[in-house]
Amino acid sequence: NVVGESDTGVDTRTKRQLELSPSSDQNDAKQTKLSLSPELDTSEIHERILSRVNNTLANTNMNVGTEGGSILLQQIVPALVTAVSVAVGEAIDRHFKWRQETTDAQNLQLQQQLLGQLQKNCLLLRYENDRLEQYTRRETIRIVGMKEEEGENIEKKVLKVFADAGADVSAADISACHRTGKRPAGKRPVLVKFVNRKKKREVMTKKKSLKDMDKYKHVYLNDDLTLLRSRMHGVLKAATEKVEKVWVVDGKIYCTKKLPPWSPARQARSTRPGRFAG
Structure with missing residues (x-):
């Protein structure tokens, strides 16, 4: 129903x-x-x-x-x-x-x-x-501040810098040597690639003696860093209020923190023997 x-x-x-x-x-x-x-x-x-x-x-x-x-x-x-x-x-x-x-x-x-x-x-x-x-850049250094001249023999000029630094380097120890980048003011960086890292480390160890020579006062020998590490190095160098020293060894960046003069850690650091400051 x-x-x-x-x-x-x-x-x-x-x-x-x-x-x-x-x-x-x-x-x-x-x-x-x-x-x-x-x-x-x-x-x-x-x-x-x-x-x-x-x-x-x-x-x-x-x-x-x-x-x-x-x-x-x-x-x-x-x-x-x-x-x-x-x-x-x-x-x-x-x-x-x-x-x-x-x-x-x-x-x-x-x-x-x-x-x-x-x-x-x-x-x-x-x-x-x-x-x-x-x-890949472990055998390469970058020289900054060398005056650029027309028709120059850049390899000969680089060997002269190494000799003045006291490093025993010959043309046979260099795999490649040339300037890089644009030509803004006649001082393009120079890339030098060594045959082996042994010669590269010898040059980087002896480069400190160039600071005492007037003609090399504005010439710097540095590790050839990647773009990322180069920017990181620049940031650390600019942080003078927090960073005391910055140096590079085989492409690795090191730094020390700035401490007050009365800090015990700073006093111990200043008396530590054999510290590489770069």
Whole structure:
């Protein structure tokens, strides 16, 4: 049987429940306050709920004694079905919205983790590339401040500098020797690559004697550093308030922290024998 037919009945308990149920006007008022998501189609939900209610009432073999009971069911049941379908639709809509927000938050967190890992890997690769590049320069020095002349024999001039420093270096000990960079003021740096590191270290050890000669007052012999290490060296040299000394050995940068004159650590440092200041 279907709700609304004259032969449908209802017992005393069912009548009491129906009397306590909200009226059709009240349900219509509540329905106007409910808003459904435009993406959610509740028509199928509405039809299923209505069918289930009708089947349940039909299977109970209830008899409505008066025509008023049938009319009451016709008014209440559709309103209840509509309210329930709207509530179910909103619940489903909220559930999908929650799932979407949860998924978006998880995806964002995963993307941030991947981005952080990629940045870390890029930084590690940059440092590793810098280390390998510096290793290829282990036999090379950079001479800064040598006056540049037209048609000069740069190798001969470099050998003269080494001889004045007291280093025993011949042309056979040099693999390559040339100026590098643009020509801004006639003093481009000179790159000198030795055949082996032994000769390079000998020159770097003897270079301190050039400071006492006026003609080499503005000539400097330095390790050929990578761009990253060269910038780091410049930053440390400029930090005079915090850094006392900066020097380079085989492409590695060292520095000492500036300490107050009364510091015991400073006094111990000044009396330490054999300290290389570069």
